Amino acid sequence: MFLKHSSIICVIIVWMLAAPSFAAEDAYLKMLEGEAENLELDKSSQLTEGEQHLSVNSRHLWEKELSDGQLSAGLEQKEFEQALRQNFYGTFVFFDKLDSTDKQTIYYRYSKMAEPDLDVIRKDILGLLKQ
Amino acid sequence: MNRYFIQIAGCVLLSSALLPFQVAAEDLEVGITKDKQYAFVDYDNDLVKVQRIQDTSHVIDGSYAKTSRPCPPFCVNPIKIADGVNTVGEIELIKFMETSYALGHGVIIDARTPSWFKKGTIPGSVNIPFTMFERPADDPELAAVLEQLGAVNHESAGSITRTLEKLGLFNGDEKTDQWDFSNAKELLLWCNGPWCGQSPRAIHGLISLGYPAEKLMYYRGGMQMWQSLGFTTVIPKAESTFASK
Numbered sequence: 003m004f005l006k007h008s009s010i011i012c013v014i015i016v017w018m019l020a021a022p023s024f025a026a027e028d029a030y031l032k033m034l035e036g037e038a039e040n041l042e043l044d045k046s047s048q049l050t051e052g053e054q055h056l057s058v059n060s061r062h063l064w065e066k067e068l069s070d071g072q073l074s075a076g077l078e079q080k081e082f083e084q085a086l087r088q089n090f091y092g093t094f095v096f097f098d099k100l101d102s103t104d105k106q107t108i109y110y111r112y113s114k115m116a117e118p119d120l121d122v123i124r125k126d127i128l129g130l131l132k133q
Numbered sequence: 134m135n136r137y138f139i140q141i142a143g144c145v146l147l148s149s150a151l152l153p154f155q156v157a158a159e160d161l162e163v164g165i166t167k168d169k170q171y172a173f174v175d176y177d178n179d180l181v182k183v184q185r186i187q188d189t190s191h192v193i194d195g196s197y198a199k200t201s202r203p204c205p206p207f208c209v210n211p212i213k214i215a216d217g218v219n220t221v222g223e224i225e226l227i228k229f230m231e232t233s234y235a236l237g238h239g240v241i242i243d244a245r246t247p248s249w250f251k252k253g254t255i256p257g258s259v260n261i262p263f264t265m266f267e268r269p270a271d272d273p274e275l276a277a278v279l280e281q282l283g284a285v286n287h288e289s290a291g292s293i294t295r296t297l298e299k300l301g302l303f304n305g306d307e308k309t310d311q312w313d314f315s316n317a318k319e320l321l322l323w324c325n326g327p328w329c330g331q332s333p334r335a336i337h338g339l340i341s342l343g344y345p346a347e348k349l350m351y352y353r354g355g356m357q358m359w360q361s362l363g364f365t366t367v368i369p370k371a372e373s374t375f376a377s378k
Contacts, residue, residue, distance in 0.1 A: 030206050030330075031246070031264075033203075033206060033207075034246055034248075034249075034331075035246070035248055037196075037202065037207075038245075038246065038248035038249045038252070039248070040196065041195075041196045041248075041249060041252045042194075042195040042196050042252070043195050043196070043197065043252060043253040043356075043360065043366055044193050044194050044195040044197065044198075044360050044363075045195070046186050046188070046191055046363070047185070047186050047360070047363050047364060047365050047366055048253055048365075048366045048367070048368065049181065049256075049365060049366070049367050049368075087236075091235060095173070095175055095180060099178065
């Protein structure tokens with residue numbers, strides 16, 4: 003009997019000790035939510051969802067390339083994709099948006115080039131993306 | 134004949150002299166740095182151009198124009214938030230977007246609660262609210278998040294292995310009884326700005342879980358500074374958030 007009562011008292015004491023910190027936590031989250039409710043960003047710099055799509059001038063994107071070097075010929079498809087990712091990241095960003103069939107098409111065209119021409123590959127990628 | 138030749142030559146010379154100015158005219162008036170006009174970040178399968186507002190007479194409006202909120206809880210944070218954690222500014226954040234994040238080695242975390250995130254975020258950010266990192270270590274959602282961040286469950290490690298790790302062998306300083314953080318990603322966390330406690334709490338939560346402080350970065354300026362400098366923001370898609378509450 004005493005044991006039962008003492009365990010209840012123990013639970014109450016623990017709850018009483020913990021309650022203020024829970025309450026403080028709740029108050030903080032409540033204040034955060036209150037601030038967020040009325041939150042308004044400066045819209046001048048905000049892109050709408052439509053603007054986020056591939057509306058970027060590709061000329062600028064190619065400037066993001068990590069290498070000015072040549073793309074080697076005769077790479078396996080995985081190596082080709084790896085080379086794009088590592089050395090021609092701008093091209094890779096667009097390439098990566100293609101579905102697997104189009105990626106294979108790009109790779110096929112590349113594999114037919116004795117001296118891979120990155121400009122031609124880029125145009126092919128953009129052409130497929132626009133379809 | 135000679136007169137025509139001189140006129141054409143003059144025209145060519147004038148054009149070539151003007152060409153650099155035509156190219157320069159395409160440059161942005163408000164760049165990011167002297168040498169950098171904009172950056173790109175791949176976000177939610179879209180490519181976002183990050184630049185600054187070009188209107189030099191623009192004055193910030195909206196909630197981030199507000200100077201004062203009650204403190205506590207919205208108190209000003211120090212530059213150094215925890216030992217080993219690097220505090221960064223906008224240039225470092227953009228560099229992180231272009232390198233660590235672009236190559237898949239790093240994650241930009243908007244540590245605010247989803248109600249803040251949904252109204253607009255920094256391109257490239259994923260929403261992991263600070264409350265996630267304050268959950269008990271055995272919470273399954275927390276475990277899923279840590280795995281997404283590159284941590285590997287380490288509970289199956291034998292006692293001898295753990296003893297050796299605790300002695301500093303086998304990258305032991307990046308492992309806990311529960312997690313191996315050796316291949317964990319670099320995280321750059323941010324929230325509303327110098328007055329915001331959400332990302333500092335996320336950072337302290339991560340450190341208490343054993344995440345190596347050296348892999349954490351704190352963008353103290355947060356949305357307040359990002360907006361003040363007129364940088365691009367985006368409305369996130371729903372799937373960018375790791376937690377619904």
